[in-house]
Amino acid sequence: MLKRLISKLKKSVTHAGEQVQVISRNDHDISRDNISENALKVLYRLKKAGFEAYLVGGGVRDLLLGMHPKDFDVATNASPEQVNKLFRNSRLIGRRFRLVHVVYGRDVIEVATLRGHHENAQGKQQSKTSDSGMLLRDNVYGTIDEDAVRRDFTINALYYDIKDFSVRSYEGGMQDLKRRNIRLIGDPETRYREDPVRMLRAVRFAAKLDFKIAPQTAAPINELAPLLADVPAARLFDEVLKLFMAGYAERTFELLEQYGLFAQLFPHSQQCINENDFYRRLIIQALANSDERIAQGKTLTPAFLFSVFLWPCVLESQKLFEKQGMPPAAAYHQATSQVLSNQQAHTAIPRRFTDMVRNIWDMQRRLERRVKKHLESILSHPKFRAAYDFLLLREQAGEQLAGAGKWWTQYQKDNAHIIAQAKQQHQERNRERERKPRSDRRPRRRNSPAE
Ligand code: ATP
Numbered sequence: 001m002l003k004r005l006i007s008k009l010k011k012s013v014t015h016a017g018e019q020v021q022v023i024s025r026n027d028h029d030i031s032r033d034n035i036s037e038n039a040l041k042v043l044y045r046l047k048k049a050g051f052e053a054y055l056v057g058g059g060v061r062d063l064l065l066g067m068h069p070k071d072f073d074v075a076t077n078a079s080p081e082q083v084n085k086l087f088r089n090s091r092l093i094g095r096r097f098r099l100v101h102v103v104y105g106r107d108v109i110e111v112a113t114l115r116g117h118h119e120n121a122q123g124k125q126q127s128k129t130s131d132s133g134m135l136l137r138d139n140v141y142g143t144i145d146e147d148a149v150r151r152d153f154t155i156n157a158l159y160y161d162i163k164d165f166s167v168r169s170y171e172g173g174m175q176d177l178k179r180r181n182i183r184l185i186g187d188p189e190t191r192y193r194e195d196p197v198r199m200l201r202a203v204r205f206a207a208k209l210d211f212k213i214a215p216q217t218a219a220p221i222n223e224l225a226p227l228l229a230d231v232p233a234a235r236l237f238d239e240v241l242k243l244f245m246a247g248y249a250e251r252t253f254e255l256l257e258q259y260g261l262f263a264q265l266f267p268h269s270q271q272c273i274n275e276n277d278f279y280r281r282l283i284i285q286a287l288a289n290s291d292e293r294i295a296q297g298k299t300l301t302p303a304f305l306f307s308v309f310l311w312p313c314v315l316e317s318q319k320l321f322e323k324q325g326m327p328p329a330a331a332y333h334q335a336t337s338q339v340l341s342n343q344q345a346h347t348a349i350p351r352r353f354t355d356m357v358r359n360i361w362d363m364q365r366r367l368e369r370r371v372k373k374h375l376e377s378i379l380s381h382p383k384f385r386a387a388y389d390f391l392l393l394r395e396q397a398g399e400q401l402a403g404a405g406k407w408w409t410q411y412q413k414d415n416a417h418i419i420a421q422a423k424q425q426h427q428e429r430n431r432e433r434e435r436k437p438r439s440d441r442r443p444r445r446r447n448s449p450a451e
C-alpha cells in the first residue's frame with residue numbers, strides 16, 4: 001500500500017522552505033474507523049470551533065503501517081488556553097512543553113499547539129535553552145509547516161487533517177516509512193543536544209517498528225549518550241517504562257547497549273554486566289519473558305523490571321560489604337538500600353515501586369530456604385507471584401538453586417486454596433479501603449520526593 005502511495009506523491013515546498021507532500025484521502029488507507037472515538041471527538045470539536053486540527057505523530061505513523069496506535073496525539077493552532085476552554089474535561093499540563101490533556105475516563109488525548117521557530121520567541125516564558133543546547137522551554141507557537149520541522153523523526157512528522165482527511169508528510173516522512181528508516185529532522189547533533197531523550201526514542205522506534213536507524217542519525221549517539229545525565233531523573237523513569245513495557249524489550253536492550261545508552265540509564269548494572277556475562281543472560285531472559293507476557297495480553301509490573309536490572313548490583317555490592325567484614329544478612333540489607341538509593345539519581349523510581357522491588361528481593365532467600373513454618377505466609381504474600389517469577393528466572397539464567405523453582409511450582413499446585421483465600425482477603429481489604437471515607441485514610445504527602 002505504501003508503494004502505491006509513494007508513486008502518487010506530489011512534492012511541494014512551503015514558504016519557510018520545508019518539504020511537504022499532501023496525500024489526498026483516496027490515496028491513503030487511513031480510515032476513521034481505526035481512529036479512537038475520543039480522538040475524533042477532539043478533532044471535530046476543534047474544527048467546529050474554527051481551528052485547524054490534525055492527528056499527528058505515532059497515531060498516523062502506526063495507522064499507515066497497519067498497526068494499532070497505542071495512543072492518539074492531536075495538534076492544533078488553538079492555544080492551550082483556548083483548547084482548555086473548549087473542553088470541560090481537559091487540563092493544562094507541562095511547563096517545558098505546555099499542552100492540554102483531554103480526559104475521557106482512562107483514555108487521554110494529548111492536544112499540543114503547533115510549535116514555531118524560536119527566533120520568534122518573546123522571552124524566557126516561551127523559549128529557553130541551556131548552555132549545552134538543551135531546550136528547557138519550547139512554548140513558541142507557529143504554523144503546521146514550522147511545527148513539522150520541530151518534531152523528532154521524519155516518520156513522526158505526518159499529519160492527518162480532519163478538514164479533508166488528507167495526510168501531510170514533511171521532510172520525506174512517507175518515504176522513510178516505506179524504507180523503514182528512522183531519520184532525525186535537521187542536524188542530528190543539534191537535535192540530540194536540544195533533547196537527549198531523542199536518542200532513546202530513536203532506539204525505541206527502531207525496536208518497536210523493526211526499522212533501521214539512518215547512519216547519520218545513529219552516528220553521534222555513542223558520543224552524545226552522556227548528555228542524558230542532564231535530563232531529569234523523573235523523565236528518564238517514564239522513558240524506561242516506555243522502552244521496556246511495550247513488548248519489544250529484548251531488542252530494545254540490545255540496541256541500548258550497542259549505543260552506550262543502557263550505561264547512562266543503569267550505570268552500575270552495565271558495569272556488572274561487563275564483568276560477568278551471567279548478569280547479561282539474566283536480563284535478556286527476563287526481557288524475553290516480559291515480551292512474551294505482553295504478547296499474551298498479561299500485565300507486567302515495572303517493579304519486576306527494576307528488580308532484574310538492579311539485582312546484579314545487589315549481589316556485587318553484597319560481596320563487597322561481606323569482604324569488609326559485614327555478616328551476610330547485614331551486607332545484603334546495606335546493598336539493597338545503597339543500590340536503590342544510587343539508582344534514584346538516574347531514574348527516579350517512585351516509592352510504591354521501590355517497596356515492591358525490595359519485597360521481590362527479600363523473598364528470594366525465603367523462597368530458597370523453604371522453612372516449613374513460613375511456607376503458607378510466603379504463599380499468601382501479595383508479591384509472591386512476582387518473587388516466584390524472579391526465582392524461576394534466576395534458575396533459567398543458570399543459577400543453581402537446588403530445585404527451588406520446581407518445588408514452588410508443585411507447592412502452589414498442591415495449595416491452590418491458600419492462594420485463592422489470600423487473593424480474596426486482599427480484594428476485600430481493597431474494597432474496605434475504598435468504602436472508608438477519605439478523611440480516615442492516611443493523608444497523601446504532596447510533592448513527595450519519591451514521586
Ligand atoms: P508512541 O506513542 O507510539 O510511543 P509517538 O511517536 O506517538 O510514539 P509520543 O511520545 O506520543 O510518540 O509523541 C507524539 C509526537 O510528538 C511524536 O510522534 C513526535 O512527532 C512528537 N515528539 C514527541 N517527543 C518529541 C521530542 N522529544 N522531540 C521532538 N518531537 C517529539
Ligand code: MG
Nearest residue numbers: 058059071073
Ligand atoms: Mg503517541
